[in-house]
Amino acid sequence: MRRVVVTGLGTINAVGNDKESSFKAICEGECGIDTITLFDPENYSVKIAAEVKNFDPSTVMEAKEVKKADRFIHLGLKAAQEAMNEANFSEDTDMERFGISAASGIGGLPSIEKNSIIIETKGPRRISPFFIPGALVNMLGGFISIAQGTKGPNLSSVTACAAGTHAISEAVKTIMCGGADKMLVVSAECAITGAGVGGFASMKALSTRNDDPKKASRPFDADRDGFIMGEGAAALVLEVYEDAVARGANIYAEIVGFGESGDANHITTPSLDGPARAMKAAYKMAGEPKIDYINAHGTSTPINDKNETAAIKELFGGKENCPPVSSIKGQIGHCLGAAGGIEAVISLMAMRDGIIPPTINYENPDENCDLDVVPNKARKAELNTIMSNSFGFGGTNGVIIFKKI
Structure with a gap:
């Protein structure tokens, strides 16, 4: 089996819009949880979440194209761009041997919710033609493959909260077995909507510390009372060890x-x-x-x-x-x-x-x-x-x- 290494990273989340600012904030104990702004949470039992802030999707795709993709895809494009820039491949890279392994637990929930409301209030003829292609989980990999020019295997994992990790292992398997020489792993989620928060809240899975959002998520603490919804994306570039060494790439780990x-x-x-x-x-x-x-x-x-x-x-x-x-x-x-x-x-x-x-x-x-x-x-x-x-x-x-x- 071929050895697989990581040569590029990217992320966007509630405490940073790139990997360096994110890591610094996380290590300093900063908390990105606050009152929800992506929808009006007034009538909800849970009013807090960890939202991505100050992100303009037109920085990763043309402004006229933004409406064609759900927010989770926008976030994924941002993380993928950062990881690929760091990996710094040459122009003669064989893109037919370069694949994508994408992941999301739910996918385009904002688009699903929005168009469901349109059906009920305005009728089916008003549904956006971009609804389905912008909401499907595998379109995360679809949009990114177009943006990055990858033509190898285009895979997707939809395994709830394990999806991001499964996408990494699927990419490793693909390289180990010779299906590709390089894989871009991208996981993204944006489920901070009325349906998303309301659904998890109805299961009693979420913390209800609305009056103290910075202390609401408290892993392993005796007073923990549920998780806090977050959104964001991450990307990792994986490649064959020998190839990474040959091109002088920075290797994070195997x-x-x-x-x-x-x-x-x-x-x-x-x-x-x-x-x-x-x-x-x-x-x-x-x-x-x-x-x-x-x-x-x-x-x-x-x-x-x-x-x-x-x-x-x-x-x-x-x-x-x-x-x-x-x-x-x-x-x-x-x-x-x-x-x-x-x-x-x-x-x-x-x-x-x-x-x-x-x-x-x-x-x-x-x-x-x-x-x-x-x-x-x-x-x-x-x-x-x-x-x-x-x-x-x-x-x-x-x-x-x-x-x-």
Whole structure:
């Protein structure tokens, strides 16, 4: 099997519109959660979310084309542009051997909601002809392939909150098996709409700390009461190790392990067994190395954080053997299908700079979440191998392991 490395990164989220500003803000414990502005939340039980700010989609596509694509595609185009610029490929790159692996948990929910209202109020003849091609999840890869000129495999993962991580593993498989030499992985989500927030709120999945948004998302804290919706996008450029070395590319890390599993348990309540098996699979594939840090799924929900803690302890044979663990969802919210991608980008930057991002809003320890969660303040550390976890509704789990070369 061919070795696969990461040579370009990009992200946009609630605390930054590029990877450097995002990483700095996350490590400094800044929080992007505030009162919702993308729609009027007055009549909703949840009025807060982590929105992307000060982003103009006409900076990544022509102004007249913006209305043809949903916001999640705009965000994905921005992240992809940053990652590809950093990877800095030459003009003679074989684009027929360059593919895309895209991901989103829901896709164009704003467009779906908007056109559903149009049907009810104005009738079906007023539906936008751009509705379907601008809302489909796979159009994330479609728009980006056109923008970047990639002609290799064009894949999409739609596996809820594990989608971003699954998109990475799908890209790795494609390169390992010879289906492409390079893959652009892009995950994006924009579900901060009335239907999105209202739907998750009706499940009692969201925090209702409307009066204190900066403290609402509190992974592993005893007083956590649900996650906060976030939006954003991430992109990673993957390529064959030998090719990256030959062209003198900057290599962030090698992807040495990935694991996938299904809970077969409940459509929304996570199990302990499923995540544990995904972590074990990734760990075994990587050769059971010393893990220096785990970027946790860490949603700030009562069940996930407890189960993830137990699964990590099971993998490493007890609390005393576990590496530091942190969740960045306190800073940027839960970006659903984009979460795994954004967290992979931040993990690789943590490896680059030797800094573990903190778990913010950790004030009251929970005996069921008793790992070293790097509370409230970033920590300097030598990071040679990092694990990143993602678990989604439907009992779908994805884990990826990066190793410094």
